[in-house]
Amino acid sequence: MDPETVDAELLAAVAAGDQRAFAALYDRYSRQAYSLARRVCVDPDFADEAVQEAFLVVWKDPGRFDPARGGFASWLLMLVHHRSVDVVRRQSSHRRRHLLGMDEFADGVLPAEAGADERAMTNVVGGLVRKALDELSAEQRQVIGLAYLGGYTQAEVSAITGLPLGTVKSRTFAGIKRLRDLLAGLGRRHDGLEVW
Incomplete structure (x- = not known):
């Protein structure tokens, strides 16, 4: 059976709530997904977070996948990429807020x-x-x-x-x-x- 057919069957089972089918999809693509997320995020914890968020989308809303627009693997990796960019942006925003807090501290210590x-x-x-x-x-x-x-x-x-x-x-x-x-x-x- 070709990979796209296997993916389609697993995804249909995931839509029906089959946790084993979801685990099978995860086993098939988690390494690729993590590799992509790691290239974008660099930090392994951020990469894990991005992969988890992407697979959560697959679990909660498998109907978002549209086979007319391409294969499941491409769609999943696109999700991982978007989630990775989101994670990087969130962390950057958090770091900027933290640095702003340090600036306020410095304002109290340094001459005005x-x-x-x-x-x-x-x-x-x-x-x-x-x-x-x-x-x-x-x-x-x-x-x-x-x-x-x-x-x-x-x-x-x-x-x-x-x-x-x-x-x-x-x-x-x-x-x-x-x-x-x-x-x-x-x-x-x-x-x-x-x-x-």
């Missing part, structure tokens, strides 16, 4: 306001960095913005953008190198002013 000279220097440096970022390609700006300004890991950037991890890494590397070159004169003179 920088001096005028520090603010002026920050504005000058910030302007130079913004100008340098504008010189990057849109692709480099995207990955650097997500990684360094958004606080995402390269694996998370890959999941968010849909780009392969290798592409994210190479764009980040090239973008950082270009920024370094553009900002090399930052400590020297800029528009006739000594920056520092």
